[in-house]
Amino acid sequence: MFLLLFFRRNAFCMNITSADFFISASSLSGLPEESFPEIVFSGRSNVGKSSLLNSLTAKKGLAKTSSTPGKTKLVNYFLINRELYFVDLPGYGYASVSHEEKAHWGKLLSAYIEHRRSISLVILLIDSRHPGMASDRAMIDFLMHYERPFGIVLTKYDKLGQKERSALRRAMESFSSKAKFIVNYSSFSGMGRVQLLSHIEQFIR
Ligand SMILES: Nc1nc2c(ncn2[C@@H]2O[C@H](COP(=O)(O)OP(=O)(O)OP(=O)(O)O)[C@@H](O)[C@H]2O)c(=O)[nH]1
Ligand SMILES: [Mg+2]
Numbered sequence: 001m002f003l004l005l006f007f008r009r010n011a012f013c014m015n016i017t018s019a020d021f022f023i024s025a026s027s028l029s030g031l032p033e034e035s036f037p038e039i040v041f042s043g044r045s046n047v048g049k050s051s052l053l054n055s056l057t058a059k060k061g062l063a064k065t066s067s068t069p070g071k072t073k074l075v076n077y078f079l080i081n082r083e084l085y086f087v088d089l090p091g092y093g094y095a096s097v098s099h100e101e102k103a104h105w106g107k108l109l110s111a112y113i114e115h116r117r118s119i120s121l122v123i124l125l126i127d128s129r130h131p132g133m134a135s136d137r138a139m140i141d142f143l144m145h146y147e148r149p150f151g152i153v154l155t156k157y158d159k160l161g162q163k164e165r166s167a168l169r170r171a172m173e174s175f176s177s178k179a180k181f182i183v184n185y186s187s188f189s190g191m192g193r194v195q196l197l198s199h200i201e202q203f204i205r
Contacts, residue, residue: 013194014201017081019057024074028111032077034118037204038085042109043125044135045069045091048155048187052125053078053088055187056197069094075112084120084204093135114146121149121180121203123196128154128184129164131171140178151181151199158186 025031041049050063062078069091076088089112090105097105113122122143126136131154143150152175160168165184172182181199185192 013198014081014204016057016197018079019059019062019081019086020079021062022077022079022085024076026074028108028115031075031112031116032085034116036079036084036118037120038087038116038118039080039200039203040087040089040113040119040122041125042089042122042139043091043155044127044133045094047091047125047127049088049091049125051187052153052155052185053086055190055193057086063088075108092139093133110142113142113148119148121151121200123153123200124150124179125153125155128157128160128168131168140175144178149180149203151183151196152179153183153185153192153196155185155187157184157191158188 023030023032041053043049046067046069050065053063054060054065057078057080063076073090075090078086078088080086089109092105092109113119124136124139124143126133140150152172154168154172157165176182183192183196183199185196
């Protein structure tokens with residue numbers, strides 16, 4: 001019985017057999033041709049996007065991580081199983097970035113989300129310790145406005161105690177009708193990985 005349940009849970013979990021850095025772009029004109037479906041990872045600076053990519057692909061150094069916010073400054077493409085892209089976007093909401101730089105990334109981010117036809121799914125990462133921040137809410141409104149399907153990943157879940165986990169569940173109730181899914185995730189322990197890969201699988205077939 002247990003084995004049956006195990007196989008059922010993993011039946012639709014995509015198997016990542018190859019994950020390779022493909023290209024970095026600093027403007028829309030530098031993006032690759034729209035040959036493959038794109039799974040986009042977006043969220044505030046330092047929320048754990050690059051760590052999540054490494055954990056999902058089980059390749060430690062694939063995306064560069066840092067404890068200093070603002071590490072990822074380019075749109076980074078990773079080719080997965082030679083049939084889809086994972087796209088690591090620069091984080092938003094980083095206070096120490098210059099006004100000009102913020103405006104540049106804001107424009108690039110919105111133009112990319114609005115016009116890129118090959119986006120299959122946006123995965124919005126939210127720090128599980130700070131749900132409901134204004135910039136994340138604005139991003140959700142933006143994605144809904146352009147009718148982009150999106151799921152939410154609550155990062156750094158390992159940092160929460162029992163009480164905080166209950167409070168988080170309540171705080172996320174208002175998002176559950178908007179997002180395609182909500183996954184609690186820890187890149188350190190791998191918690192949520194199988195679940196997230198199963199969700200991604202649904203959007204690339
Ligand atoms: N405890 C814990 N820390 C994490 C987790 N994921 C990421 N971190 C830490 O959070 C910091 C930021 O991680 P990154 O993956 O570089 O975050 P990012 O969103 O790519 O950051 P930028 O590229 O700067 O926007 C690093 O110090 C990571 O070690 C997690 O699941 N648990
Ligand atoms: Mg990063």
